Amino acid sequence: MGVEVLALIYRNLRARPVRSILTLLGIVVSTASMVLFLSFGEGLRKALGAELSTVGPAVLVLPEGVEAFSPGYPELRPETVEALKESASELGISQVIPYVVLTRGGLDPQTAFVFQGIPEGLSPQALYPNLTLAAGSLVPGPKGAVVGSRLAERNQLGLGKVLRLSPSISLRVEGILKPNGGLSDNIIYVPSSVVQEALGTRNYTAAAVGVREGFKADQVAGAIKARIAGVNAQTTGDVLRFAERAVRISDLVRFGISLVALVVGGLLVANTVMMSVYERIREFGLMRALGAKQGFIFGLVLLEALLLGVVGGLLGLLLGQAASGLVNWFTGREVGLALSAITFRLAFFALLVAVVLGLLAGFLPARTASRLKVVEALGRL
Amino acid sequence: MLEAINLYKRYHQGEVDVVAVDRFSYRFPAGLTAIVGPSGSGKTTLLNLLAGFDVPSEGEVWLGNTPFSTLSEDARSELRLKHMGFVFQQWNLIPTLTALENVAFPMMLAGIGLKERTARAAALLEAVGLGHRVKHWPHKLSGGEQQRVAIARALALNPPILFADEPTGNLDSASGARVVELLLHQAQEGRTVILVTHDLELARQAERVLRLRDGRLMEIEEAPARRSAVSSC
């Protein structure tokens, strides 16, 4: 392989610029769409990791059969919480913070109000140590609320404003938090008794459990499960693993969708290269007559497809990066989360896919070109 | 060096068989050999067999001690690269390579380094009088210039055998004469030059002329006397 080969490939692609550019665009768009689709999974992973790293207590105790992320009617009974507190020292528990969650207005973070009821006299910092106060007080009073920055901003909640939790329960805004960049910016922290009253229950959603020094979260979670009936105890690591499984499944689904675009992109390359093979039958015949082996012709055509694939893949990665930035700018403004992330391994995977695409697309044209009969290709001279 | 033994080539065209080359045997000596004959007499088919572009239905082509025509496609390609050079009637050059790159192409196939093959290609173009055309694209060259580039390329790996199929067919007489002169010169250098032509005037300059009719070798006309006449021109 010499510079003449590269010159042949490059000049051949340049000889029909419109066709080459259109083909390239096809790969660019299909790779970019795949990159963008898969970047959502990476974004989710990143956001989850960041979110969980801001959570203080290391173990979450949930009623059995409830997963960490599913909101629902609170089912953790007060007796269970008491039992946890009683055997705290035995199990290696440093603190037990039961809380109860109430969501108003659906799952859309734009319009939803998420009330998190925490034990009276406790600051939300006990759950999210990174939180800091912007104005007012950090500990909500008996009929008070401490509001996350983003939610406060969106609903123009100043200090002293009144929030309605139910027709009979209203709360005064007593504190406003500084932005934290996570989900906690969208939460209203109130005393748990208020939420329980609104729901007509004495139950809790879950209890965050701190681990005493010298104990491991996994150990403590295991001990809790063994000791207390009817609960499940998850460590941050468990939650991450569970989330990872869910994200991986959604990755597969999104890759499946982008596969359609990739297949179309691949067929585009195959078509272009096949056409250019048919146009150059004489040229290949001449090369063979001069002494080129079949493998040389095969490589020449395959390289052309590969070049289209690699260049298209690289440009597609750049376009995907730009699209991901745009998505993040938008979701950052709307919900304060970067939804999309292009990690190194995603970039590597995208390029790998582009290379494989180029090779697959080039295979048939390359085989056709290399198997031409010399006499026929020369047109019987 | 190059020898055809009982070469036989049959084409099937629907129901009828066409015999394009019929029991052709000849051992090609060094020097210029012309193959002449009316249209359809099998000249091009014979050349295709001798050069290994195609395989005979029967018979063999030997290249030195190698049964050339029985080898695989790739093996024939490799031998062709090292032992044979070609000048065709037209479309000789790769259109997306410059004159210089076209001449360097066989050297690249043979694995000669970029520097060396570029220098050698430039020298070869100089030798055929095209030192000022190295960077030109084939379509910017005249027909005669294209043929001379093809001759330079045919000589790139210094092969003992040169094939030329109607090399002057598309040229005016002046450029044709130039091309013939170059081929004659190569024959005098001791190469085996095999020239297929319609042009009897051209054939007369060869040391021997093979006459084909219906694929059969009808007559071998030796003309050793012409050798001196040629070298004087």
Ligand SMILES: Nc1ncnc2c1ncn2[C@@H]1O[C@H](COP(=O)(O)OP(=O)(O)OP(=O)(O)O)[C@@H](O)[C@H]1O
């Ligand atoms: N691929 C082929 N299929 C069928 N018949 C063929 C094929 N190639 C050549 N022929 C036939 O073989 C015979 C010899 O053809 P060839 O081209 O070798 O003649 P030629 O002497 O080179 O003619 P010309 O002077 O016109 O170039 C002709 O009858 C031709 O029709």
Ligand SMILES: [Mg+2]
């Ligand atoms: Mg012919």
